[in-house]
Amino acid sequence: MDKVRLLLILLSVTITVAPTTGVVLMHKDNLHGMFIPPEMEGIQKKLSDGSEQPMLTPVGEPKYNLSARTVTQLIEFKNPFPFDLKVNSIKADVECAVHDFRLGAVSLKEPVRVGVNETKILTVIITWTTAAESHLEAAHASEDTVTANLAGLTVDVNGVQI
Amino acid sequence: MRFQTQCGRNRDDGKVSTSLAGVNWFGFAGAILMLMVAAVSLLQPWWQLTVGDGLLQANVSPVNTNFSFADKAFTIPFVWALNISSLLMFIAAGVAMLVYSFAPAKSYGKHLLGFSYMKPLYTLIFFIIGLIAATVIAQILAGITVPLTGATTATLPRNMTEGATVSVPITAAFQWPFWLAVVAAGLCIAARFYHKRISQAQSVSVITETPKA
Numbered sequence: 001m002d003k004v005r006l007l008l009i010l011l012s013v014t015i016t017v018a019p020t021t022g023v024v025l026m027h028k029d030n031l032h033g034m035f036i037p038p039e040m041e042g043i044q045k046k047l048s049d050g051s052e053q054p055m056l057t058p059v060g061e062p063k064y065n066l067s068a069r070t071v072t073q074l075i076e077f078k079n080p081f082p083f084d085l086k087v088n089s090i091k092a093d094v095e096c097a098v099h100d101f102r103l104g105a106v107s108l109k110e111p112v113r114v115g116v117n118e119t120k121i122l123t124v125i126i127t128w129t130t131a132a133e134s135h136l137e138a139a140h141a142s143e144d145t146v147t148a149n150l151a152g153l154t155v156d157v158n159g160v161q162i
Numbered sequence: 163m164r165f166q167t168q169c170g171r172n173r174d175d176g177k178v179s180t181s182l183a184g185v186n187w188f189g190f191a192g193a194i195l196m197l198m199v200a201a202v203s204l205l206q207p208w209w210q211l212t213v214g215d216g217l218l219q220a221n222v223s224p225v226n227t228n229f230s231f232a233d234k235a236f237t238i239p240f241v242w243a244l245n246i247s248s249l250l251m252f253i254a255a256g257v258a259m260l261v262y263s264f265a266p267a268k269s270y271g272k273h274l275l276g277f278s279y280m281k282p283l284y285t286l287i288f289f290i291i292g293l294i295a296a297t298v299i300a301q302i303l304a305g306i307t308v309p310l311t312g313a314t315t316a317t318l319p320r321n322m323t324e325g326a327t328v329s330v331p332i333t334a335a336f337q338w339p340f341w342l343a344v345v346a347a348g349l350c351i352a353a354r355f356y357h358k359r360i361s362q363a364q365s366v367s368v369i370t371e372t373p374k375a
Contacts, residue, residue, distance in 0.1 A: 083233070
């Protein structure tokens with residue numbers, strides 16, 4: 001039964017060689033495309049050229065709620081990427097720029113999904129503490145404005161923390 | 163004069179009588195599982211890697227490998243060709259093992275067994291080597307530790323993120339078709355060990371009277 005053996009060897013060789021040869025012939029003008037598909041190349045190009053960055057623009061005046069000790073600020077967010085984004089959270093501490101004193105925290109009211117080339121409004125809430133009020137009264141009583149820094153800013157987009 | 167012949171080598175008329183007792187059941191079960199693995203692997207990966215909230219997903223199996231980045235699915239043509247080879251090989255080996263399992267004592271049975279019994283094991287070995295190689299390459303080229311199984315949070319190198327700290331949750335796990343393939347490989351190897359025993363047990367006596375001179 002050498003014929004069976006020969007047939008099986010022939011089958012093995014054909015199965016192993018034919019698909020790869022077919023793909024090589026299909027991509028003979030662009031062998032690079034065999035390993036990096038056009039979809040991936042498009043995304044890679046758009047991400048690497050860096051010409052389009054996410055746009056964050058404050059919208060309107062911040063709304064203060066003195067009893068709740070919060071400031072609500074709307075921010076317009078434009079997604080320039082070729083894929084949908086889901087902004088899950090924004091977290092940061094607000095610190096007094098002069099004394100590095102923690103005044104409060106920043107958070108995102110709710111997760112927002114932003115499609116390709118879409119613009120959505122993010123609702124950012126800044127909460128200040130009673131200790132912050134005491135600090136402002138003690139250290140900045142005579143000042144009209146106090147400069148604050150965002151410390152440890154973390155944005156969670158599609159599960160990736162930046 | 164009396165002589166014995168094995169089932170499948172009946173010298174009198176060339177015909178073979180196969181009873182259920184002569185079936186290599188390990189081979190039969192292995193063949194069915196091989197064909198099942200080939201079918202289910204088209205839909206379900208052997209190994210899955212998820213980065214972020216589905217930002218990047220890799221569905222990897224020897225017969226079907228695809229990726230999705232932010233819900234955009236794509237395949238790599240060269241990997242696709244290798245997958246087609248593996249799929250056809252798996253089907254061919256499954257069919258060969260199935261035919262063999264019902265005719266283990268036939269002269270071509272040994273060839274069919276030889277062709278098919280190691281295929282699932284080789285596929286598993288090359289699959290695992292491929293995965294390990296891919297994780298090592300990711301570690302060397304991008305400095306990202308990708309687990310073979312389990313969850314971790316990888317921090318991207320700062321030169322890739324313009325100085326920002328970017329942490330990416332990564333989860334990876336072997337899926338049930340992988341374990342089904344492990345069982346199929348085990349059964350096919352068991353079929354090879356069982357081959358000798360079954361061919362001996364299946365011996366039948368053919369008693370021929372020598373004509374008197």
